Amino acid sequence: MAQHQDEPEDRTAAAPNVRAGSLLVSATDLAEPTFRRTVVYIVEHNDSGSFGVVLNRLSDTAVGAVLPAWAPVSAEPKALFVGGPVRRDSALCLGTLRPGVSAAGVPGLRRIDGRVVMIDLDSDPHVVGPLVEGVRIFAGYAGWSAGQLDGELKNRDWMVLSALPQDLLAPAGPDLWARVLRRQPLPLALLATHPIEVERN
Numbered sequence: 437m438a439q440h441q442d443e444p445e446d447r448t449a450a451a452p453n454v455r456a457g458s459l460l461v462s463a464t465d466l467a468e469p470t471f472r473r474t475v476v477y478i479v480e481h482n483d484s485g486s487f488g489v490v491l492n493r494l495s496d497t498a499v500g501a502v503l504p505a506w507a508p509v510s511a512e513p514k515a516l517f518v519g520g521p522v523r524r525d526s527a528l529c530l531g532t533l534r535p536g537v538s539a540a541g542v543p544g545l546r547r548i549d550g551r552v553v554m555i556d557l558d559s560d561p562h563v564v565g566p567l568v569e570g571v572r573i574f575a576g577y578a579g580w581s582a583g584q585l586d587g588e589l590k591n592r593d594w595m596v597l598s599a600l601p602q603d604l605l606a607p608a609g610p611d612l613w614a615r616v617l618r619r620q621p622l623p624l625a626l627l628a629t630h631p632i633e634v635e636r637n
Contacts (some may be wrong), residue, residue: 453596454481454585457549459603460488460594461616464630470521473613476578477530477599479548487579489519489528491572491603492612499573503527509561511570511605519574529555531564531571532601542567551601570605595624 454460460476471490478488495516500507506529507514519528532551539545544559545567555564555571564571580588588594597616606612617628 454478454486454589455549456480457552457599459491459597459599459616461597461613463593463595464627466593471578471593475603475612475616476520476594477552477604479528479530479554479577481585483582485579485581486585487522487577489530489572489574489577490517491606493518495575497575503557503573505561506557506571506573509565509568509571511572513607516573516575519576520578522577522579524576526576527557528574528577529557529571530574530604531555531568532604533567534569537567539567549599552599552604569601572604 456478458478458481460478462471462474462476466472474493475491476488477491478486480487494513495518497516498507499510499514499516502516509531516527518524530548531545531553533539533553535551537551539547539553542563544556544564546554546556548554553568555568557573585594589596595617597620603612603616606615614628618625
């Protein structure tokens with residue numbers, strides 16, 4: 437039987453194949469405060485380890501206060517996001533290209549997956565701006581050494597799901613966690629209704 441080529445590839449928790457562009461969605465019982473109710477976008481995954489950024493942890497620092505040239509290109513809210521516990525003193529920038537735009541040959545842009553690119557903050561925001569729907573700037577990142585993430589997946593700490601281009605620029609907050617789960621097939625979508633504080637219910 438021929439496969440339908442037009443059907444999007446879906447990476448669900450049943451087949452946790454992590455790659456650049458995957459989302460790691462924290463399991464409902466992952467209580468560790470740094471990653472509780474988080475959605476992590478994987479930037480790189482290979483034999484030496486993995487790293488990504490938390491998409492739904494907003495800081496109280498405005499982009500304009502630290503990188504004023506990038507403020508006009510930043511998606512709302514124009515604040516730094518806390519990408520993870522590693523190297524919080526460094527900034528990492530991701531953006532979503534406009535439909536039909538290619539990053540090929542553009543200095544300072546490196547394609548991660550689909551329309552999502554990593555952007556060198558030393559590049560010219562006036563050049564990058566017209567190419568992207570918006571950018572997010574993250575302070576720090578989440579990192580895993582070789583085999584560490586595999587162990588956490590075996591422990592069912594994370595669900596591996598497909599990212600959509602708009603996830604990167606979505607408003608912050610735990611509702612991104614619920615929104616990503618809600619669009620999954622049943623029974624996974626039911627987890628979106630999981631109470632934030634079980635002990636209070």
